[in-house]
Amino acid sequence: MVYEDRDLEEVGRAARAGDPQALEELCSRLRVSFVLLAKRRIGNQDTAEDLAHDALAVVAERVGAVASNVDVVPWCLTVLRNVVGNYYMAKRRSERLLPWAPGLAERWHGGVTREREAAKEEISEALPRLGPRCRQLLEWKLAGMSAGEMQARLGLPNKNALYMRFHRCRQELKRVLEAERKGE
Secondary structure, eight states: OOOTTSOHHHHHHHHHTTOHHHHHHHHHHHHHHHHHHHHHHHOOHHHHHHHHHHHHHHHHHHGGGSOTTSOHHHHHHHHHHHHHHHHHHHHHHHHHHGGGHHHHHHHHHOSOOHHHHHHHHHHHHHGGGSOHHHHHHHHHHHTTOOHHHHHHHHTOSSHHHHHHHHHHHHHHHHHHHHHHHHTO
């Protein structure tokens, strides 16, 4: 069935009923709006795209469980609102933990040696320049949280999504450290 000429709520109802083509159309249409809404709240394009992606993942995973007396589009917007709210809560939590960043870096590198002390200081100085999502993941990792616990807290569908976030975080940390070494 072709959904391009259908109302978004009608597409949402078909997606809720289990039609994979309708689900794809729903997510495709919502993506642009989600990114714009998230960017308006966050102010950062990359973070807005990540949050929109996370919200769409929740929509795709849970739209079939939405009660039949609930309109799908408002429910989808509620999902986005909750994802953005979780982002802000994590950001505030991260800012409260920031004074302990040197201790986190020490736990990451283990015992004290000259090289580890230098790495500790370098990471400590870089943490404030990392995005809040990256800081949060590093803080959780350094605090000893398991991958399963992180996946559950973030509401990710599988560990591969978590590993992709870690990959992005390592790239961001690498860029920040390289820029710092070059004196930028």
